[in-house]
Amino acid sequence: MRHLLSVLLENEAGALSRVVGLFAQRDFNIETLTVAPTEDETLSRLTLVTIGDDRKIEQITKHLNRLIEVVKVIDLTDNVHIERELMLVKVRAETDSRAEVKRTCDIFRGQIVDVTPNTYTIQLVGPTEKLLAFIEAIGSTKIMEVVRSGVSGISRGTKVLSV
Amino acid sequence: MAEMLSGGEMLIRALHDVGVEYVFGYPGGAALHIYDAIFKQQAVEHVLVRHEQAATHMADGYARSTGEPGVVLVTSGPGATNAITGLATAYMDSIPLVVISGQVPHDVIGTDAFQETDMIGVSRPVVKHSYMIQEAEQLPHVVKEAVYIATSGRRGPVVIDIPKDTTDPNNLFEYHIPDKIELRSYKPAERGHYGQVKRATKALLESKRPVIYAGGGVIQGDAAGELTTLARRLNYPVTNTLMGLGAFPGSDQQFLGMLGMHGTYEANNAMHHADMILAVGARFDDRVTNNPEKFCPDATVIHVDVDPASISKVIAADIPIVGQCKAVLSQILDCLDEEMQTNGVDREAVGAWWNQVNTWRGNHGLDHNLYQQESASGKLLPQQVVQMVYQATKGEAFVTSDVGQHQMFAAQYYKFDEPRKWVNSGGLGTMGFGLPSAMGVQFAHPHATVVCITGEGSFMMNMQELSTCSQYSLPIKIVNLNNQALGMVKQWQDMQYGGRHSHSTYADSLPDFVSLIRSFGHVGIRAESLQELNEAVELAFSDKHAMDLVFIDAIIDPDEHIYPMFVKGGAVNDMVLKKHA
Ligand SMILES: Cc1ncc(C[n+]2csc(CCOP(=O)(O)OP(=O)(O)O)c2C)c(N)n1
Ligand SMILES: [Mg+2]
Numbered sequence: 001m002r003h004l005l006s007v008l009l010e011n012e013a014g015a016l017s018r019v020v021g022l023f024a025q026r027d028f029n030i031e032t033l034t035v036a037p038t039e040d041e042t043l044s045r046l047t048l049v050t051i052g053d054d055r056k057i058e059q060i061t062k063h064l065n066r067l068i069e070v071v072k073v074i075d076l077t078d079n080v081h082i083e084r085e086l087m088l089v090k091v092r093a094e095t096d097s098r099a100e101v102k103r104t105c106d107i108f109r110g111q112i113v114d115v116t117p118n119t120y121t122i123q124l125v126g127p128t129e130k131l132l133a134f135i136e137a138i139g140s141t142k143i144m145e146v147v148r149s150g151v152s153g154i155s156r157g158t159k160v161l162s163v
Numbered sequence: 164m165a166e167m168l169s170g171g172e173m174l175i176r177a178l179h180d181v182g183v184e185y186v187f188g189y190p191g192g193a194a195l196h197i198y199d200a201i202f203k204q205q206a207v208e209h210v211l212v213r214h215e216q217a218a219t220h221m222a223d224g225y226a227r228s229t230g231e232p233g234v235v236l237v238t239s240g241p242g243a244t245n246a247i248t249g250l251a252t253a254y255m256d257s258i259p260l261v262v263i264s265g266q267v268p269h270d271v272i273g274t275d276a277f278q279e280t281d282m283i284g285v286s287r288p289v290v291k292h293s294y295m296i297q298e299a300e301q302l303p304h305v306v307k308e309a310v311y312i313a314t315s316g317r318r319g320p321v322v323i324d325i326p327k328d329t330t331d332p333n334n335l336f337e338y339h340i341p342d343k344i345e346l347r348s349y350k351p352a353e354r355g356h357y358g359q360v361k362r363a364t365k366a367l368l369e370s371k372r373p374v375i376y377a378g379g380g381v382i383q384g385d386a387a388g389e390l391t392t393l394a395r396r397l398n399y400p401v402t403n404t405l406m407g408l409g410a411f412p413g414s415d416q417q418f419l420g421m422l423g424m425h426g427t428y429e430a431n432n433a434m435h436h437a438d439m440i441l442a443v444g445a446r447f448d449d450r451v452t453n454n455p456e457k458f459c460p461d462a463t464v465i466h467v468d469v470d471p472a473s474i475s476k477v478i479a480a481d482i483p484i485v486g487q488c489k490a491v492l493s494q495i496l497d498c499l500d501e502e503m504q505t506n507g508v509d510r511e512a513v514g515a516w517w518n519q520v521n522t523w524r525g526n527h528g529l530d531h532n533l534y535q536q537e538s539a540s541g542k543l544l545p546q547q548v549v550q551m552v553y554q555a556t557k558g559e560a561f562v563t564s565d566v567g568q569h570q571m572f573a574a575q576y577y578k579f580d581e582p583r584k585w586v587n588s589g590g591l592g593t594m595g596f597g598l599p600s601a602m603g604v605q606f607a608h609p610h611a612t613v614v615c616i617t618g619e620g621s622f623m624m625n626m627q628e629l630s631t632c633s634q635y636s637l638p639i640k641i642v643n644l645n646n647q648a649l650g651m652v653k654q655w656q657d658m659q660y661g662g663r664h665s666h667s668t669y670a671d672s673l674p675d676f677v678s679l680i681r682s683f684g685h686v687g688i689r690a691e692s693l694q695e696l697n698e699a700v701e702l703a704f705s706d707k708h709a710m711d712l713v714f715i716d717a718i719i720d721p722d723e724h725i726y727p728m729f730v731k732g733g734a735v736n737d738m739v740l741k742k743h744a
């Protein structure tokens with residue numbers, strides 16, 4: 001099962017390496033990982049996607065909590081939540097295919113953020129499935145480069161993760 | 164006005180202020196400002212070792228035998244990396260250490276400077292936490308916080324890496340140390356959840372075939388008193404892990420001995436047939452469970468531990484309780500007072516269970532009287548040696564050990580009636596731990612009898628510390644169970660590799676240990692027969708040698724195996740009981 005864990009972390013040098021090290025050391029897997037400071041700059045918010053059965057996820061959560069700099073951990077997938085990922089894709093867009101690329105981009109509500117005579121750079125935001133669907137729709141022959149941010153997530157409703 | 168001190172002076176002052184008596188260390192370039200600060204004071208005593216690994220084990224022995232954190236000081240690069248084995252040893256057994264490493268100055272960090280090693284990175288998987296000092300002013304606070312983290316919750320080692328510029332004697336700062344540490348991100352569990360405690364108490368009373376299984380957490384968590392009270396009140400059988408020996412009195416009738424790979428027949432059988440297991444401060448290590456799929460099929464498992472990550476890691480707990488062992492056991496005792504007004508122990512069922520347990524004990528229990536007569540082969544048996552040491556010390560010594568057959572013989576035949584008396588590397592199984600840890604114990608308890616039961620292989624991994632023993636006049640008694648082989652490896656090769664002794668023997672190239680010991684100014688005695696052993700032990704523990712380090716080189720039967728032993732992949736009670744069984 002895929003899980004989206006959200007971690008509140010002291011924004012200190014070395015804290016991130018402890019989280020990443022833990023996953024390597026205990027043979028836990030990381031699909032994606034994003035991290036940046038929150039509105040309170042002494043704290044970072046880290047979101048990571050991992051895969052495992054309930055027992056594994058329980059262990060991951062407990063071990064994350066054991067790290068001294070980890071303030072809180074929640075499994076967003078336990079509850080209704082929103083997840084988003086940002087993707088930048090550079091695609092070949094020459095005369096004959098330009099219109100088609102643009103049309104596909106519109107269908108997916110993407111934005112063209114850079115243009116050259118032969119390429120479009122498209123920005124797309126959404127859940128991971130949407131990004132993957134877009135890549136499939138454009139077709140691998142046209143894609144020159146893909147950069148994904150990894151997933152960020154937040155609970156729906158009034159529920160918050162804070163100190 | 165606050166006193167003005169350099170970074171190095173603040174470090175030492177802070178160590179003193181948090182109650183540190185001894186620092187075990189070894190100097191080098193990056194640590195020299197700190198060493199100069201040490202030179203100028205008397206409050207904290209520095210012990211000069213001969214190898215940094217040994218320093219960590221000394222601090223570890225000090226910590227295990229007192230409950231206070233052990234402190235180490237090493238230089239950068241090779242000094243720091245030499246400390247890694249000791250950190251890993253302490254980490255696996257949850258022992259509070261503070262390891263301070265010098266580091267190259269900030270302005271050259273990252274340039275592959277002379278003796279630069281990323282200590283924070285290298286040590287990360289084997290520490291509870293670590294700090295890289297950015298500014299000298301941080302030092303007192305970090306020392307206080309490091310000790311707090313090392314000694315609270317599930318205990319463990321902490322590293323403080325100190326770049327040389329932050330200890331510069333030319334830069335002075337106002338010294339302030341906080342009274343108390345509060346961390347929003349670290350709140351170790353104390354008391355257990357009341358509802359869970361109540362459920363556990365009920366399950367305890369409902370049991371017909373109970374076993375109490377206690378581990379190192381009871382010792383490190385100072386809960387042996389509570390555990391003993393609870394076990395006595397219920398009159399339930401108790402077994403301890405290798406790390407838990409001494410958590411319940413070893414010479415008590417209620418004690419079944421150690422469980423696990425080399426545990427007793429009665430302990431492992433009681434575990435396997437139990438309908439309820441109260442696990443306290445234990446982590447269901449693979450050396451205890453054997454095959455987890457076949458582990459204790461009928462038991463309701465109550466698991467008390469301060470570390471939530473230890474609970475349901477290997478064996479799913481039916482009643483998990485997160486909290487300090489001491490606090491939770493007291494809660495259970497209180498709850499028992501209440502509960503027992505209406506509801507008692509099932510005396511009849513537990514009586515029948517005791518009969519069963521005693522039958523197991525009668526059939527295949529350990530023979531504690533082997534020392535009374537010569538073995539069939541006439542060669543010394545390791546069991547006889549341990550038994551004789553037990554008699555001579557009246558079971559009251561601190562005993563440290565190394566790793567191998569000798570360690571298991573010591574664990575089986577020396578009965579520990581008190582916690583913190585048995586000191587060994589259980590989790591990591593570090594050969595070379597025995598002598599330096601005994602030294603740490605002796606520093607902490609200068610008037611106590613400290614025995615190191617070792618094997619010649621393990622002893623040779625840190626024997627350079629004999630020189631440190633001379634320097635500080637440490638009257639340790641070393642008992643070398645000399646089988647002229649890496650006995651444990653050889654036993655596995657006998658059992659699983661058709662007796663092919665690949666690189667496990669070296670009889671022709673061993674030193675003459677007696678001369679070796681004497682060259683350091685200590686007393687060496689060789690014993691080959693029961694008679695010689697008797698004399699050697701008597702002499703070693705006599706008043707005549709009360710102030711001397713005495714080494715008994717006991718030449719034992721090289722073919723002796725350690726039993727019982729798990730059958731690989733089986734249940735806990737699938738055991739080989741003797742050779743070629
Ligand atoms: C540092 C280290 N290296 C290797 C091992 C693997 N090992 C476990 S027991 C053992 C043999 C120990 O020999 P000795 O100290 O003579 O004890 P004996 O088994 O003969 O009593 C070895 C090599 C270990 N535990 N630690
Ligand atoms: Mg040996």
